[in-house]
Amino acid sequence: MASVLYTYASPQAFYPLAGRMIPWFAGAAAIFAAAGLYVGFLVAPTDAVQGESYRILYLHVPAAWMSMFLYLVMAGWAGLGFVLNTRLSGMMAAAIAPTGAMFTFLALWSGALWGRPTWGTYWVWDARLTSELILLFLYLGFLALREAIEDPRRADRASAILALVGVVNIPIIYFSVQWWNTLHQGASVSLTRAPTMAGSMFAGLLLMTLAAWMYSIAVSLARVRAIILERERDTEWARQVLA
Amino acid sequence: MGEAFALALRRDLRIALRRKSDAANVLLFFVIVASLFPLGTGAEPEPTRAIGAGVVWVAALLASLLSLPRLFAADLADGTLEQMLVSAQPLGAVVAGKIAAHWLTTGLPLALLAPLLGLQYGLPAAALAVLCAAALIGTPVLSLLGATGAALTLGVRGAGVLVSILVLPLCVPALVFGAGAVTASLSGLDPAPHLSLLGALLAVSLAVGLWASCAALRVALD
Numbered sequence: 001m002a003s004v005l006y007t008y009a010s011p012q013a014f015y016p017l018a019g020r021m022i023p024w025f026a027g028a029a030a031i032f033a034a035a036g037l038y039v040g041f042l043v044a045p046t047d048a049v050q051g052e053s054y055r056i057l058y059l060h061v062p063a064a065w066m067s068m069f070l071y072l073v074m075a076g077w078a079g080l081g082f083v084l085n086t087r088l089s090g091m092m093a094a095a096i097a098p099t100g101a102m103f104t105f106l107a108l109w110s111g112a113l114w115g116r117p118t119w120g121t122y123w124v125w126d127a128r129l130t131s132e133l134i135l136l137f138l139y140l141g142f143l144a145l146r147e148a149i150e151d152p153r154r155a156d157r158a159s160a161i162l163a164l165v166g167v168v169n170i171p172i173i174y175f176s177v178q179w180w181n182t183l184h185q186g187a188s189v190s191l192t193r194a195p196t197m198a199g200s201m202f203a204g205l206l207l208m209t210l211a212a213w214m215y216s217i218a219v220s221l222a223r224v225r226a227i228i229l230e231r232e233r234d235t236e237w238a239r240q241v242l243a
Numbered sequence: 244m245g246e247a248f249a250l251a252l253r254r255d256l257r258i259a260l261r262r263k264s265d266a267a268n269v270l271l272f273f274v275i276v277a278s279l280f281p282l283g284t285g286a287e288p289e290p291t292r293a294i295g296a297g298v299v300w301v302a303a304l305l306a307s308l309l310s311l312p313r314l315f316a317a318d319l320a321d322g323t324l325e326q327m328l329v330s331a332q333p334l335g336a337v338v339a340g341k342i343a344a345h346w347l348t349t350g351l352p353l354a355l356l357a358p359l360l361g362l363q364y365g366l367p368a369a370a371l372a373v374l375c376a377a378a379l380i381g382t383p384v385l386s387l388l389g390a391t392g393a394a395l396t397l398g399v400r401g402a403g404v405l406v407s408i409l410v411l412p413l414c415v416p417a418l419v420f421g422a423g424a425v426t427a428s429l430s431g432l433d434p435a436p437h438l439s440l441l442g443a444l445l446a447v448s449l450a451v452g453l454w455a456s457c458a459a460l461r462v463a464l465d
Contacts, residue, residue, distance in 0.1 A: 082458075137412040144408055148399045157462040158395050162409060165391060165455045169413050172444065176416035180423065 009086050011228040012237050018221040018228075025221065029214035036207030044200040053117040056110050058204055062212040064107040067135060068170075070100035070216060074142075075167040078160035088224075090156025091231065093163065094146060095224035099216050101139035108132055127178040134173055138166045152231055247332035251340025252347075258317075259348040265313065266348045273306035273353055277360045288365050295364025296374060296425030300418050302360070303353045303378065307385040308407050310349045311393040314341065315460070319397055328464055334457045342390045342456070350382030366425070373428040373438075380441045381421040387452030388413050394459035416444055 008014045040058040047054035074096040081089030111129065112122040123129065142159055149155035232238040259266055280298045281291055318324040327337045357378045358371040366374065392410035396402040424437035 134412045134415055137408070141409045141412060144405055145395060145399075148396070148401055148405050154462055154465065157465075158459060161391075161455050161459050161462065162395060165388075165413065165451055168447070168451050169416075172416045172447070173412075176419040176440075180419045 009088050011088050011091065011232055012235070014088055015225055015228050015241070018225050022218050022221050022225075025214045025218035029211050029218055032207050032211035032214060036204050036211050039200060039207060040204035044204050045198055050118050053114065056114045057201075058208045060107060060110040060114055061205055062209040063103045063110060064132065065209060066212045066216060067100060067104035067107050067132065070096055070103060071135065071139070071163075071170065072167065074100055075163040078156075078163040081156055082160035082164070087153075087156075087231075088228075090153075090160065091224050091227045092220070093160065094156070095220045095227055096216070097139060097142050097146075098223065099219050101136060101143065103212070103216075104132060104136040104139055108136065127174075127180065130177045130180075131170075131174045134177075135170065138170070142166070244333055244336045247330075247336040248340040248343075251327075251337045252344050255341050255344030256347065259344065266310070266352065269306050269310045269349055270352055270356060272309060273302050273356065274360065276302040276305060278363065281364075292365045292429070295361055295366050296370070296422040296429075297418075298364065299357050299360050299374065300378075300381075300422045303357065303382065304385060304411065304414055304418060306353060307349050307382065307389055308410060310345065311389045311406055311410075312403060314345055314390060314393045315397050316393075316402075319463075324460070325464055328460065334460065335453055338390065338456050338460065339453055342386050342453070345390065346383050346386040350386050351379075354378035354382050361425075366429070370425050370428045373434045374425045377421040377424040377434075377438060377441060380438060380445055381417045384417045384441075384445050384448045384452075385414060387448040387456075388417075391452050391455040391459060394456045394463060397460070397463040417441065420444065 008017055036058060040055060044055075046052055074093045077089045077096065078093040080086065081093065108129070111132075115124065116122050142162055145162055146155045146159050149158055229238055229241065233242070277299055280294065284290065284294065315324060318327070328334060330337075354375060358375045361371045361374045388410050389406070392406040392413075395409060396406045399405060420437045420441040424434040424441065427437055428434040
């Protein structure tokens with residue numbers, strides 16, 4: 001098991017493996033998204049209070065979940081690369097960051113469009129909105145730092161430190177703005193108690209979350225392949241791939 | 244270890260004393276920024292008082308960011324930083340000394356000046372005392388996180404703007420608790436919980452900021 005992991009920690013070995021995995025994850029993303037949209041728009045009942053506008057939840061909630069989860073995954077890869085000095089880990093962190101930033105932006109944007117009909121405003125300085133906005137700043141800071149450093153190995157290590165500091169800070173930021181101001185509806189889904197929503201709504205949400213998950217993996221793998229080729233362009237095998 | 248800390252502290256303080264205008268300009272920037280807000284928002288006493296603590300905190304945040312580039316950049320340019328890294332003394336002690344010197348020349352004067360600016364915003368005496376106390380606890384957090392940002396962006400192109408982008412989002416909790424303490428005192432509540440949280444934040448920043456600054460310096464000079 002460990003030796004398999006070591007084998008695929010090499011960019012050269014991982015490149016074809018990632019290529020083989022992408023169609024599977026992309027296909028799963030398409031299937032889950034089609035099923036999720038079907039359940040969400042055609043099966044799930046209309047919400048008693050919010051009417052049809054609640055259906056943006058099928059995009060908004062998975063995006064918000066992925067935005068936070070991907071930061072953790074990104075910091076995990078970055079931390080792994082920092083400790084073990086593996087090259088692929090830093091590339092994975094770099095590949096995940098744009099997708100995380102995209103989902104953060106999507107959560108904010110869809111939240112604004114949802115907030116208008118339900119709260120009567122596009123934006124409020126609410127705890128969750130604000131911490132999501134700061135999360136976007138953290139992603140953009142991570143990307144900006146990587147962009148600014150010429151040497152990719154230094155960029156990997158410096159951005160890993162930033163991601164780790166960010167991971168320590170995110171809960172502190174979250175709770176500080178929570179005490180500062182909160183208006184957002186409480187979470188309807190939690191791991192410890194039964195969800196307070198209709199079964200078909202929950203099924204739709206789950207399917208869309210799985211779709212977002214599969215999409216993130218597929219896109220990150222495609223991006224990491226591009227990063228591998230760019231960094232390894234001077235090696236023999238990369239020349240052969242590019243030829 | 245204590246010796247290395249004291250040496251780094253004394254050296255940076257002496258440099259700051261010989262270039263007094265550097266530190267003075269940061270304070271001047273702080274006063275100017277804080278004085279501009281009423282010109283933009285109008286001078287009615289009530290709203291001015293309400294935004295006072297927040298404005299002073301944001302201005303302090305920006306001022307302390309401005310002073311960050313000189314924390315490590317000059318030492319990098321003349322090779323001192325490299326000597327600090329290869330010396331037998333622990334890097335953590337040296338960096339802690341430099342951060343302490345940065346706080347003494349930037350954060351401490353900002354904290355002592357903050358009540359004066361609070362006065363401009365019509366804050367009552369009790370709130371002024373809270374503002375000063377909060378700034379005294381909160382500005383070291385800014386120095387520690389700022390040192391991390393300065394070390395990460397050392398020798399990088401566009402470092403001046405980049406360091407702000409990296410550090411400002413991380414400073415949100417300090418801003419929330421620091422300004423929150425003053426707001427609590429204004430509305431007749433006890434500011435102590437806010438100050439305690441700010442103290443807890445300082446403890447966390449001390450551990451994280453010092454480790455991250457040293458790690459980032461090692462990466463930068465690798």
